[in-house]
Ligand code: ADP
């Protein structure tokens with residue numbers, strides 16, 4: 159077997175620190191590092207020098223074009239390629255790339271979603287280089303990670319608010335650390351997103367218009383075998399999938415993406431890939447790239463990678479786990495329990511900041527993962543419920559409880575705890591207790607937010623998480639900065655936060671009926687089941703106030719985002735609905751009709767040969783199927799009417815409610831009848847590959 163040199167491969171297509179150090183003069187390099195590490199403004203000369211080296215490096219590595227690579231609100235990345243060529247006087251061309259071209263681009267913004275911003279502002283937008291995320295080469299193009307704004311400065315993308323939210327938490331966390339006598343250069347949040355996906359055979363995929371148009375199956379009866387044997391989870395990986403994974407790893411490594419763990423997931427044909435964590439904005443760029451490259455590499459292997467949250471009914475859907483933490487420039491993890499009681503006090507305060515943030519802004523976290531696709535998962539007993547709560551594990555919960563009640567704590571180490579900062583107990587990392595049903599779980603030195611859908615950009619939830627935690631930290635710093643007796647006031651503050659926010663803590667089974675009741679009726683937690691329910695809360699006063707105060711969003715940006723997300727929800731379901739109507743009329747009904755015809759013909763032929771044959775099977779099947787075709791046609795018409803009625807809704811809020819209340823139930827009804835007909839109809843007559851073929855055809 160050919161030997162692979164992974165260290166050599168890793169980052170070979172990235173203009174990373176190693177390349178910068180080697181190619182840039184030390185003054186240019188140092189100045190650029192200051193911009194990257196300390197957010198200092200980049201001067202033009204430095205940009206010019208960087209551009210020159212970037213161009214040479216890119217050309218040496220096969221690039222002919224460059225692009226400003228950005229993340230508009232479509233949820234996927236965008237790029238417009240320009241070649242490096244410039245005509246030279248001798249009639250040939252030279253390869254040019256200037257500092258200006260590196261720093262700023264001007265793509266036409268008019269075709270990207272802007273949620274009303276376009277009406278009041280100029281259609282033009284600009285992209286601005288994000289030097290904190292390294293440039294890379296993809297398919298002969300130098301890609302420069304950029305933020306995307308309108309000319310009036312409104313963010314039209316996901317990166318801009320993410321960077322702003324990172325600044326907000328950096329500012330407040332540094333204030334809090336100062337109280338503990340720590341001066342740090344910066345505090346950054348880090349993320350390791352675990353990505354789930356399905357692989358299906360390309361030929362099967364292409365035969366299904368629902369998969370092609372919507373990324374999920376809109377019809378399909380369960381095959382005799384699903385995931386009930388639990389034989390896929392961590393199972394032996396099939397050769398075709400192994401070949402795909404190897405290829406995928408190579409491509410990701412070349413781009414400096416720390417692809418680390420890969421395994422089969424619960425559902426047949428479902429897999430997961432997790433990278434090693436990195437700084438949030440880089441992790442976000444990398445996750446977008448990872449999703450793109452998964453799809454490309456799958457095609458090379460004659461498969462299709464499905465990133466939809468629920469490609470198949472009846473088996474698990476795909477999510478994404480956002481492992482999140484905060485660390486200083488020296489690498490100290492602020493969510494890691496410390497060695498000394500004093501460090502533990504600091505840890506507890508940061509822990510409290512997260513608990514309070516999740517409680518105060520449950521709705522923001524919920525809506526940050528809300529899409530039509532993810533609505534199929536949350537609360538469906540395979541993913542966390544739509545109710546947001548925090549899992550801490552028994553040990554940490556016990557400690558918080560002891561602090562709240564001024565009681566001694568009997569931990570695993572049997573240390574009796576007397577209160578007062580210096581006597582907070584030492585506790586071990588509780589990593590054993592894994593509660594899979596919790597949407598927001600503490601896992602030893604990080605929190606794992608598990609409600610994300612597999613196709614979500616991780617920017618959205620991290621924007622909200624960073625901003626909300628920044629708000630708690632701000633409140634703590636405001637309070638403690640003037641403290642006369644820091645330790646006593648710190649202790650009181652922690653106690654107060656625990657008391658006030660303990661309703662969000664839940665270690666039990668999040669899938670149970672009792673939890674839904676307790677959470678909503680006793681604890682008053684919100685249970686926002688669909689995107690239509692969740693998204694409007696973006697405009698709640700408390701949420702807008704907080705996001706605006708931390709300069710994460712402006713008021714106009716919030717209005718535009720709410721509109722875009724709701725529009726996206728409505729459009730997605732609308733496309734699904736029309737696809738269903740179409741498939742029923744053009745394929746399903748004619749197919750059933752064909753089978754009915756052959757049954758009828760057989761029956762009359764048989765009866766003409768002998769009057770003793772009863773044809774019970776033929777006749778009863780015909781009766782059932784004929785009844786179903788009537789029901790299918792009637793439901794199809796009702797769905798079509800509901801879709802038509804959407805056009806008359808006065809605004810996007812009303813449209814999204816109609817989608818939720820009228821369209822989706824009608825889609826479900828139609829599907830039910832078609833799936834019933836599927837199991838009665840000969841496979842030869844059925845127009846599309848079955849679930850069995852889709853789920854079990856890759857070896
Ligand atoms: P599992 O959840 O399966 O136990 P791990 O705990 O090893 O797996 O990590 C899951 C993800 O969490 C990985 O992407 C890992 O890099 C990431 N992770 C680990 N530590 C941190 C941290 N401090 N901040 C953010 N992500 C982290």
Ligand code: MG
Nearest residue numbers: 352479481606
């Ligand atoms: Mg995990």
